Amino acid sequence: MSKSLTWRTAIASFAILAAFIYLIPSLTSEVPGWWSNILPRDKIHLGLDLQGGMHLVLEVESSKAVESHLERVVEELKRDLRKDKVRYTELKRDGTDGILITLMRSEDETVFKDLIAAGYPDFTFESLGQSEGKSNVRIVMNSKAIDRVKQMAVDQALETIRNRVDQFGVSEPDIRPQGENRLLIQLPGIKDPERAIALIGKTALLEFKLVDEENSVEEALKGNVPPGDEILYQVSVDAKTGRQKKTPWLLKKRTALTGEYISDARVQISNRYNEPYVSLSFDARGARLFEQVTGQNIKKRLAIVLDNKVNSAPVIQDKISGGQAQITGRYTTNEARDLAIVLRAGALPAPVTIIEERTVGPSLGKDSIEKGFKSMLIGGVLVILFMAIYYGLSGIIADIALLLNILFIMAALAFFEATLTLPGIAGIILTIGMSVDANVLVFERIREELRLGKTSRASIEGGYGKALVTILDAQVTTLIAALVLFQFGTGPVKGFAVTLSIGIVASLFTAIFVTRIIFDYLYVQRKMKKIRI
Amino acid sequence: MEFIKPGTNINFIGNRNIAFVISGIFIIATIFLLIWRGGPNYGVDFTGGVLIQVKFDGKTNTTDIKNALKPVELQDSIVQGFGEEGESEFLIRINKTDIDLPTLSSRVEQSLKSEMGKGVDVRRVEMVGPKVGSDLRQKALFAIFYAILFIAIYISGRFELKWLMSIIMAVSLAFVVYITSSLGMSVSWLIVIALIVTLGLCYFLNLKYALGAIIALVHDVTITIGVFALFEREISLSIIAALLTIVGYSLNDTIIVFDRIRENSRRFRRRSFEQTMNISINETLSRTILTSSTTLVVVLALFFLGGGVIHDFAFALMVGIIVGTYSSIFVASPILLVWEDKIDGNTKEKVPIE
Numbered sequence: 001m002s003k004s005l006t007w008r009t010a011i012a013s014f015a016i017l018a019a020f021i022y023l024i025p026s027l028t029s030e031v032p033g034w035w036s037n038i039l040p041r042d043k044i045h046l047g048l049d050l051q052g053g054m055h056l057v058l059e060v061e062s063s064k065a066v067e068s069h070l071e072r073v074v075e076e077l078k079r080d081l082r083k084d085k086v087r088y089t090e091l092k093r094d095g096t097d098g099i100l101i102t103l104m105r106s107e108d109e110t111v112f113k114d115l116i117a118a119g120y121p122d123f124t125f126e127s128l129g130q131s132e133g134k135s136n137v138r139i140v141m142n143s144k145a146i147d148r149v150k151q152m153a154v155d156q157a158l159e160t161i162r163n164r165v166d167q168f169g170v171s172e173p174d175i176r177p178q179g180e181n182r183l184l185i186q187l188p189g190i191k192d193p194e195r196a197i198a199l200i201g202k203t204a205l206l207e208f209k210l211v212d213e214e215n216s217v218e219e220a221l222k223g224n225v226p227p228g229d230e231i232l233y234q235v236s237v238d239a240k241t242g243r244q245k246k247t248p249w250l251l252k253k254r255t256a257l258t259g260e261y262i263s264d265a266r267v268q269i270s271n272r273y274n275e276p277y278v279s280l281s282f283d284a285r286g287a288r289l290f291e292q293v294t295g296q297n298i299k300k301r302l303a304i305v306l307d308n309k310v311n312s313a314p315v316i317q318d319k320i321s322g323g324q325a326q327i328t329g330r331y332t333t334n335e336a337r338d339l340a341i342v343l344r345a346g347a348l349p350a351p352v353t354i355i356e357e358r359t360v361g362p363s364l365g366k367d368s369i370e371k372g373f374k375s376m377l378i379g380g381v382l383v384i385l386f387m388a389i390y391y392g393l394s395g396i397i398a399d400i401a402l403l404l405n406i407l408f409i410m411a412a413l414a415f416f417e418a419t420l421t422l423p424g425i426a427g428i429i430l431t432i433g434m435s436v437d438a439n440v441l442v443f444e445r446i447r448e449e450l451r452l453g454k455t456s457r458a459s460i461e462g463g464y465g466k467a468l469v470t471i472l473d474a475q476v477t478t479l480i481a482a483l484v485l486f487q488f489g490t491g492p493v494k495g496f497a498v499t500l501s502i503g504i505v506a507s508l509f510t511a512i513f514v515t516r517i518i519f520d521y522l523y524v525q526r527k528m529k530k531i532r533i
Numbered sequence: 534m535e536f537i538k539p540g541t542n543i544n545f546i547g548n549r550n551i552a553f554v555i556s557g558i559f560i561i562a563t564i565f566l567l568i569w570r571g572g573p574n575y576g577v578d579f580t581g582g583v584l585i586q587v588k589f590d591g592k593t594n595t596t597d598i599k600n601a602l603k604p605v606e607l608q609d610s611i612v613q614g615f616g617e618e619g620e621s622e623f624l625i626r627i628n629k630t631d632i633d634l635p636t637l638s639s640r641v642e643q644s645l646k647s648e649m650g651k652g653v654d655v656r657r658v659e660m661v662g663p664k665v666g667s668d669l670r671q672k673a674l675f676a677i678f679y680a681i682l683f684i685a686i687y688i689s690g691r692f693e694l695k696w697l698m699s700i701i702m703a704v705s706l707a708f709v710v711y712i713t714s715s716l717g718m719s720v721s722w723l724i725v726i727a728l729i730v731t732l733g734l735c736y737f738l739n740l741k742y743a744l745g746a747i748i749a750l751v752h753d754v755t756i757t758i759g760v761f762a763l764f765e766r767e768i769s770l771s772i773i774a775a776l777l778t779i780v781g782y783s784l785n786d787t788i789i790v791f792d793r794i795r796e797n798s799r800r801f802r803r804r805s806f807e808q809t810m811n812i813s814i815n816e817t818l819s820r821t822i823l824t825s826s827t828t829l830v831v832v833l834a835l836f837f838l839g840g841g842v843i844h845d846f847a848f849a850l851m852v853g854i855i856v857g858t859y860s861s862i863f864v865a866s867p868i869l870l871v872w873e874d875k876i877d878g879n880t881k882e883k884v885p886i887e
Binding site: 359375378380386391430436479482485488 | 774
């Protein structure tokens with residue numbers, strides 16, 4: 001065998017062997033132990049549209065996180081101003097980037113300015129002028145700090161949701177940030193999408209607030225809400241009529257305690273009603289706060305507020321020490337379990353909205369795989385027969401290249417840990433049709449050369465040589481389209497771009513390199529006279 | 534075996550006016566159809582809304598389903614049969630975006646279950662918020678645009694060795710896109726403007742191959758969209774993928790013909806450009822037909838056997854392959870000739886073809 005032919009055969013054999021090694025884990029259900037120790041063991045990853053599952057895109061309302069950050073700064077400022085004995089009449093959040101303060105004495109303005117410069121580096125001071133001896137001041141959060149808070153909100157939301165999903169029990173979830181304030185969540189094989197959405201989308205902000213029993217709710221509902229109070233509703237469903245009932249509560253705006261201090265949340269079944277409820281344990285600091293609040297407000301009502309809805313407002317019978325509380329309601333076991341999960345995993349730093357959902361049931365996924373492969377099989381067989389009939393022996397060589405091409409695409413999917421989707425299967429099918437193109441181009445050239453009366457060997461050389469540039473030109477454009485598609489595509493469409501790109505590259509290798517080896521072997525090495533093409 | 538005998542010489546170029554008329558009719562028909570229908574029939578991917586694929590245990594029909602959707606006030610939804618004959622599988626499409634979308638599918642499921650009194654399997658839910666919808670529409674248009682742009686650059690550089698020209702084109706195009714987008718124009722207008730600018734630049738920079746290829750591409754994509762509008766099929770994300778594939782495929786075909794034209798015009802300097810072109814198209818005809826038919830065979834397999842989810846995708850590919858093959862023979866090359874005529878007519882001197 002000539003030296004170059006030996007080399008080329010070695011390269012091709014190596015590529016084929018490597019492809020098989022990468023494919024074997026996907027073909028067998030269980031690879032032996034020694035195999036997975038030294039050789040690749042990743043199976044071809046199936047997309048959600050093939051194995052069933054849920055794809056969610058959430059948008060984190062990160063500007064809400066900035067607002068609550070500003071609210072916290074307001075509280076901090078109040079403490080600092082009290083310490084510095086600076087008196088003010090008004091101190092509140094102003095819009096989404098500032099805080100408005102009215103100082104009682106205009107000479108305090110410099111004190112305040114120094115305080116901001118020293119203790120609040122994220123803010124810039126702005127004087128709005130004086131009136132009647134009072135001084136109006138605004139501090140503005142700079143855009144860098146705002147971006148930081150927003151980014152932190154997104155990161156934290158990601159972490160929290162990951163925690164929730166882990167505790168919910170989904171195998172191989174994929175949760176990642178997308179763009180500025182979006183999260184992409186992929187949950188394969190999920191059985192109860194509705195429940196998953198409720199679990200992921202809940203803000204789960206738990207607050208304990210005192211009920212204002214000195215003022216009447218009726219008066220507040222007319223529009224006279226006392227300062228420092230707010231109206232929140234308790235929503236309950238009447239068991240008989242199934243109708244929703246909304247009960248208003250007048251609450252102190254100030255939060256006595258939040259879910260931040262929860263160290264554990266568990267589902268328990270009450271002995272009395274045989275209903276599930278969630279029992280909370282607070283950490284040391286939370287327990288102390290809880291003891292304080294309950295101790296100071298015996299015989300008053302303390303409302304448990306979840307996401308701005310009053311859950312219940314029991315009367316505090318006695319000081320509660322030990323840091324235990326209960327959340328009761330008409331929960332099903334699953335609801336109680338999910339509530340416990342979200343309370344354990346913590347609240348989201350800002351509300352999220354689901355802006356995209358794609359769910360595929362497992363039965364449809366199975367159907368799609370079956371139908372996809374069936375059409376691949378039938379399309380493939382037709383093309384193989386067609387080539388063999390049209391080009392004879394050479395057609396069979398092209399068919400070998402075609403089969404190798406499919407092998408390489410599959411192996412590359414396993415190698416790059418890419419995801420096979422339904423459009424991805426379509427991409428492979430399309431490649432089957434298109435990959436013979438390279439061989440058709442070569443064969444047509446060889447035929448032309450033969451017609452000019454050249455020998456087999458010269459025709460093969462001329463055919464491959466002349467067709468090569470054309471093949472490259474033609475394939476590069478398809479590759480450009482595929483790469484653009486990859487850039488813009490999401491999920492399934494990306495899968496299509498992946499298989500199409502891999503298919504194009506693989507077909508160049510098989511249709512030009514591998515078939516040439518076979519031709520050279522037959523007509524140069526074995527000196528076969530007549531080309532059957 | 535041979536379909537096309539060697540020495541075949543069909544006068545494609547001589548009959549180019551017939552082809553221009555046919556293409557013109559198709560494109561005008563597409564434009565009228567789109568105006569009449571009020572634009573392409575975008576799916577929920579682009580409009581926002583909810584698509585629910587359900588399968589019932591027993592036989593049922595669309596009227597019953599619509600009635601069953603009354604309690605949730607969705608009786609105006611589009612309900613259509615889906616999948617194979619005899620299977621009780623349906624698509625429910627809700628184009629509203631001003632309602633609570635995330636919980637919609639479960640409400641629909643409940644309502645169907647209680648009203649129809651038979652088992653319902655929700656097989657697929659696609660919910661796209663209005664914001665995502667418009668985002669995706671933008672991304673899709675840009676993707677098609679960039680594909681065409683990159684390809685134009687590649688062809689000009691590769692075929693005419695005018696890399697500098699193609700870079701000038703890219704830069705000025707990027708500039709135009711930047712200006713128009715900063716003026717706050719909608720993406721569709723932006724694409725139209727960008728295309729006009731691209732064609733204009735090709736024209737003035739003398740990039741004839743790119744001009745021919747791009748006109749052929751726009752021709753193919755337009756007609757495919759027109760056929761979609763005619764059959765009232767929806768343009769979804771995967772259809773955009775199909776359109777881009779058509780762009781790649783049609784170009785593949787065009788380039789192979791162009792390659793031959795370039796090669797032959799070097800070989801037969803004495804012959805007229807028209808003759809050279811005809812010879813080139815005829816020489817590559819066998820390959821064109823062969824590749825198109827193998828590709829069409831697999832796409833047909835996908836169309837008939839691939840199942841409902843992939844049906845429209847395969848349909849788009851099918852139309853695109855047929856139109857793309859046609860255009861590489863009847864549209865792309867004759868445009869080169871029209872170009873040559875123009876130059877000849879203007880300058881009255883022979884321009885070397887190379």
